[in-house]
């Protein structure tokens with residue numbers, strides 16, 4: 001069927017359901033994932049379909065929840081933990097960064113942690129500074145974590161299935177603003193996996209390469225469409241997993257376009273996207289650049305509440321458009 | 333009108349006190365109703381956590397405090413803020429993203445703080461304020477300020493590590509602190525039956541070697557009486573108290589709640605235990621207020637909220653221009 005235009009919430013639920021059906025050791029735990037169906041409705045009816053033994057409502061205790069997932073994971077289960085907002089992974093950071101990420105390496109490979117931590121991130125909901133962060137660099141900077149940032153429902157499904165298969169801890173960062181909107185592409189039926197560590201070339205062009213993560217892929221896509229009408233053609237690359245990071249398509253594209261712009265939602269300072277710039281700078285494709293690399297990122301501030309302030313804090317479509325136009329026009 | 337909710341004392345001690353108790357409970361109620369209305373009309377963005385039904389708890393607690401005493405609050409914090417004496421216009425203005433709002437539009441409902449009335453801030457993180465209140469109490473002790481710090485939090489927060497660590501610190505250091513739990517029976521969709529293996533949350537006090545007391549959180553008098561004992565104990569240097577106020581939130585957790593985890597009957601039962609008419613009846617019976625006075629006080633609360641909304645709506649929207657300069661306090665030369 002080609003008309004399966006699911007939302008990201010539906011696609012994630014479908015992937016979890018497939019994994020639940022495939023393996024009895026997969027289970028979901030988190031705050032309000034049961035009867036409530038998840039704060040953002042992602043687990044939906046799973047509590048009714050799989051029961052309270054496999055869809056575990058927990059008290060508000062992020063450190064305990066993630067720790068329990070780590071312990072269960074290294075003892076034969078395959079937990080999916082939902083943390084209600086990515087901001088509250090801060091509570092659980094010991095178990096994420098000190099325990100889950102290090103156990104396999106530190107213990108000489110004696111144990112491993114097949115756990116997926118799913119959590120909504122990002123701004124745009126008016127929930128202010130403690131409910132709106134983009135924490136991609138927190139996780140990407142910890143060796144031992146794989147970090148997935150899906151930008152659309154179809155990818156979310158395939159990537160989540162691969163994440164659940166993965167014998168290592170995977171942090172799966174879902175953008176809240178994408179939960180309720182259908183993607184551009186239908187979501188395939190079946191249980192096909194999308195391997196972690198493979199970037200996606202979303203569209204191809206010859207004037208500019210844009211690398212963007214999460215919701216910024218969607219915003220950039222709109223810009224690509226708009227500028228295509230003006231004769232500016234853009235390659236858009238979605239890394240999909242930011243750890244490990246697949247730079248090959250970026251190099252190949254920059255060799256053709258000679259211009260690179262990177263876009264992320266989180267603050268510019270020490271942001272993940274800087275890694276793309278750094279790897280580019282050290283590569284043999286660097287010489288193909290005819291323009292300075294353009295970086296668009298959030299302001300170095302906590303996310304503010306008022307809509308007019310919140311908008312100013314992260315790149316908007318108009319900002320991406322203006323920057324793309326400028327780099328193409330100014331560097332020939 | 334009592335502009336200053338300072339050390340009011342017992343809600344039935346005098347006509348003035350009874351008036352204060354009723355006025356502040358009504359202000360909270362009307363404020364919350366106004367928030368719901370602003371939301372419904374699309375004038376406010378983000379989310380909202382209403383404390384309708386819980387008004388007696390912050391009101392009773394704060395009547396035992398001075399303006400210098402400090403509080404930390406929660407995502408459901410409008411009541412705490414109002415009970416401690418915050419300005420209604422600046423509160424509404426914050427919700428509307430205005431420059432004159434308490435946080436200049438940067439924080440919104442979940443982050444209102446009012447230093448002048450000792451409110452160290454609402455909090456978006458469940459349990460986040462509890463250790464902070466312990467720290468405020470520590471500073472009070474070290475600096476011999478004589479103030480107490482009250483942390484308001486919900487039943488759900490009691491299962492966060494932050495609660496445990498802060499309660500123990502406060503206990504071993506005998507801090508002038510009150511751990512005030514508003515047990516409204518749910519943390520979002522998690523009932524206390526599901527989230528706890530004990531029936532009485534106040535039993536947790538024992539585990540820290542501090543008193544744990546239960547009060548009817550819908551009875552402003554009972555709340556005040558327990559609060560006063562805890563405040564006296566704290567000021568005397570005898571350490572913290574855990575107060576568990578039994579109450580109920582009438583409205584959904586936030587705007588997206590479908591109430592699937594509780595019954596209509598349960599909500600109805602608790603609506604009958606409305607703290608406001610309960611107090612009115614008592615105040616009239618004890619001849620502290622007349623029905624006429626009570627009607628007048630309720631009207632006064634409504635008028636105050638209407639005036640605050642009108643003024644806030646007219647205020648200037650917060651300007652993004654200053655954001656980058658707002659992150660750090662300037663280092664003084």
Ligand SMILES: Cc1ncc(C[n+]2csc(CCOP(=O)(O)OP(=O)(O)O)c2C)c(N)n1
Nearest residue numbers: 088408456457458486487488489518519520
């Ligand atoms: C650390 C953390 N975890 C989860 C949440 C999401 N959340 C916000 S309020 C809430 C329920 C809190 O319950 P309780 O402490 O009883 O307070 P109430 O909402 O009942 O006033 C949850 C789970 C959060 N804000 N912070």
Ligand SMILES: [Mg+2]
Nearest residue numbers: 486487518519
């Ligand atoms: Mg509660």
